[in-house]
Amino acid sequence: MNAITDKNTMADSAPANAIEMRGLTKIFGNDPQSALALLESGRSKTDVQAETGHVIGLNNVSLDVARSQIFVVMGLSGSGKSTLIRHVNRLIDPTAGEIIVDGVDVLKMSLEELRAFRRTKVAMVFQKFGLLPHRSVIDNVAYGLEVRGVGRKQRLETAEKWIETVGLKGYENSRIRQLSGGQQQRVGLARALSLDTDIILMDEAFSALDPLIRAGMQDELITLQKTLHKTILFITHDFDEALKIGDRIAVLKDGALVQEGKPEDIVLRPANEHIEEFVAQVNKARAIHVRSIMEKGDHEPCEQSVDMDARCEDVLPLFAEQQWVGVMDRDGRQVGRVTAKQVIKALARHTPGVP
Amino acid sequence: MFPEIIDTRPLRKSIDEGLNWVVTNWSQTFEAIAHPLLVLLNLIQGLLLATPWWLIIAILCAIAWQATRSWKFPLLVAGAMFFLGLMDLWEDSMITMALMIAATLTTIVIAIPVGVFMSRSTRVRQILTPLLDLMQTLPSFVYLIPAVMIFGPGKIPALIATIVYAAPPLVRLTDLGLRSVDPAVMEASRAFGTNPSQRLFGVQIPLALPTILAGVNQTIMMALAMVVIASMIGAGGLGYQVLQGIGRLEVSRGLFAGLGIVVLAIVFDRTTQAFGKQLQAKIGITEART
Numbered sequence: 080m081n082a083i084t085d086k087n088t089m090a091d092s093a094p095a096n097a098i099e100m101r102g103l104t105k106i107f108g109n110d111p112q113s114a115l116a117l118l119e120s121g122r123s124k125t126d127v128q129a130e131t132g133h134v135i136g137l138n139n140v141s142l143d144v145a146r147s148q149i150f151v152v153m154g155l156s157g158s159g160k161s162t163l164i165r166h167v168n169r170l171i172d173p174t175a176g177e178i179i180v181d182g183v184d185v186l187k188m189s190l191e192e193l194r195a196f197r198r199t200k201v202a203m204v205f206q207k208f209g210l211l212p213h214r215s216v217i218d219n220v221a222y223g224l225e226v227r228g229v230g231r232k233q234r235l236e237t238a239e240k241w242i243e244t245v246g247l248k249g250y251e252n253s254r255i256r257q258l259s260g261g262q263q264q265r266v267g268l269a270r271a272l273s274l275d276t277d278i279i280l281m282d283e284a285f286s287a288l289d290p291l292i293r294a295g296m297q298d299e300l301i302t303l304q305k306t307l308h309k310t311i312l313f314i315t316h317d318f319d320e321a322l323k324i325g326d327r328i329a330v331l332k333d334g335a336l337v338q339e340g341k342p343e344d345i346v347l348r349p350a351n352e353h354i355e356e357f358v359a360q361v362n363k364a365r366a367i368h369v370r371s372i373m374e375k376g377d378h379e380p381c382e383q384s385v386d387m388d389a390r391c392e393d394v395l396p397l398f399a400e401q402q403w404v405g406v407m408d409r410d411g412r413q414v415g416r417v418t419a420k421q422v423i424k425a426l427a428r429h430t431p432g433v434p
Numbered sequence: 435m436f437p438e439i440i441d442t443r444p445l446r447k448s449i450d451e452g453l454n455w456v457v458t459n460w461s462q463t464f465e466a467i468a469h470p471l472l473v474l475l476n477l478i479q480g481l482l483l484a485t486p487w488w489l490i491i492a493i494l495c496a497i498a499w500q501a502t503r504s505w506k507f508p509l510l511v512a513g514a515m516f517f518l519g520l521m522d523l524w525e526d527s528m529i530t531m532a533l534m535i536a537a538t539l540t541t542i543v544i545a546i547p548v549g550v551f552m553s554r555s556t557r558v559r560q561i562l563t564p565l566l567d568l569m570q571t572l573p574s575f576v577y578l579i580p581a582v583m584i585f586g587p588g589k590i591p592a593l594i595a596t597i598v599y600a601a602p603p604l605v606r607l608t609d610l611g612l613r614s615v616d617p618a619v620m621e622a623s624r625a626f627g628t629n630p631s632q633r634l635f636g637v638q639i640p641l642a643l644p645t646i647l648a649g650v651n652q653t654i655m656m657a658l659a660m661v662v663i664a665s666m667i668g669a670g671g672l673g674y675q676v677l678q679g680i681g682r683l684e685v686s687r688g689l690f691a692g693l694g695i696v697v698l699a700i701v702f703d704r705t706t707q708a709f710g711k712q713l714q715a716k717i718g719i720t721e722a723r724t
Contacts (some may be wrong), residue, residue, distance in 0.1 A: 199627075210619070211619060299539025
């Protein structure tokens with residue numbers, strides 16, 4: 080929870096963040112308010128659960144999701160991550176706390192306003208796809224626009240465009256059951272993208288897919304994001320996935336926020352043992368950006384160089400030939416350089432058994 | 435013997451008198467309310483009887499072909515209908531079919547909304563379930579007699595008795611179908627900002643349609659099962675032939691008319707089932723289960 084302090088300065092100018100959650104608590108059971116009172120009186124979560132028989136899904140979670148970034152919420156099953164994402168478009172109502180999306184308090188919306196909000200502001204992609212089996216691919220992709228009230232011709236045009244973008248051209252009139260899992264999720268993605276909302280919620284969107292297909296979809300999402308600049312709230316139980324696609328990562332455990340920060344922050348400075356366990360399993364070369372370990376400054380140009388966004392795994396092969404590898408900014412100027420030694424040091428820093 | 439603790443005679447007497455009071459004071463009102471049913475039934479019956487026999491066979495065969503997309507079933511339908519014609523049962527068959535169609539249409543109009551209502555509220559379900567049990571298990575004569583007293587013998591009480599008997603499975607299956615729509619699909623639909631009626635007509639009913647159609651199939655079968663009883667109070671048709679066969683001890687008459695009912699049942703059962711399978715395949719439910 081201390082991790083959010085570095086963003087406190089932005090809290091006043093409200094719409095700076097796309098999504099803000101304040102003290103979000105969700106208790107499942109018959110009388111959540113009494114369980115909430117116990118929880119707020121300082122009793123531990125396990126105590127309250129044992130005593131009242133209620134299940135605490137989320138416990139005082141506060142998060143800020145900045146615009147145009149992929150924000151990943153990571154946690155094991157039962158950590159409350161899927162509950163959390165459903166609060167953003169109020170598929171679930173919280174027991175306490177507030178949710179501000181684009182400067183608007185979602186909880187104060189009437190039912191009609193909420194529907195308008197769902198139609199125009201947030202789109203969602205689901206783990207189980209949630210496609211309509213009685214409709215063709217194109218009608219599925221156009222579904223959100225249909226609900227919004229867009230005319231048939233226009234919505235089919237938009238759907239057509241997004242079907243092509245996600246690589247399903249030629250499948251427009253196929254039935255959902257004729258597609259593979261990966262293709263079905265492409266339909267789910269196209270359906271969300273065709274709404275052209277600023278915010279996209281992705282609930283374990285790739286978790287049901289085979290590893291190879293999943294990696295492909297992740298790459299595609301990253302590529303798409305480079306041109307779309309959406310605010311994406313992405314839920315996953317896969318730490319590797321979180322590191323690969325996340326601009327920022329929040330880790331949930333037992334309904335509470337454990338740590339929030341850049342992927343490097345979490346890999347290099349895990350907040351507790353729980354996160355260390357994840358970090359120990361993970362490919363750190365993927366998590367650490369070279370820019371965070373490079374020697375900054377104007378050095379003589381190196382023979383080979385990588386982009387600012389490159390990660391350690393991208394530079395490793397280059398060290399076979401080179402002593403130094405340069406790091407370039409977006410305009411192609413060299414802003415720093417790294418050696419193999421620096422990379423190895425960063426990778427070894429938190430490995431157990433290595434001083 | 436069980437000891438007589440309370441005297442039931444006053445209770446029975448008051449029920450009987452209550453019914454008599456309703457019959458004397460309200461029977462005309464009830465008849466007026468039920469009149470549209472009679473109009474519907476007569477319309478269908480008139481239409482079926484006015485249509486030439488070969489056209490009816492052709493239409494049924496075309497529907498059968500639509501349902502199965504093979505030539506085998508239409509052939510069976512044609513054979514079945516020829517049997518009815520050759521056995522001199524054509525007119526009675528049309529009368530029975532008219533009763534069945536009128537009862538099924540009325541049941542659909544009533545039972546599907548009730549099923550929708552039931553699927554949305556556990557409370558409504560708790561109240562309706564015993565009522566449906568009652569409608570299905572109560573011997574039909576028990577409500578047939580008051581119906582005849584109120585409406586007088588004829589087609590209306592026959593139709594009402596058929597509807598009472600045939601509606602429960604459709605209500606139940608509509609409820610079941612709507613409730614068993616994949617919650618993931620429902621949630622996705624909600625997330626895109628649909629209102630309840632958009633979800634009902636755009637997601638729930640299309641996905642529950644195979645189950646609802648199974649309910650319609652059951653309704654048709656139960657309506658046909660009622661025709662003999664309905665003919666006792668003046669519905670006519672194949673059931674009346676069976677009844678006459680029994681009354682005159684003419685086994686052949688009863689047998690042929692009985693077979694006629696079976697033939698109609700086969701034709702309509704197979705047709706609706708084939709449509710149901712077609713729908714399931716279209717939605718992909720059959721694939722999902724394997």
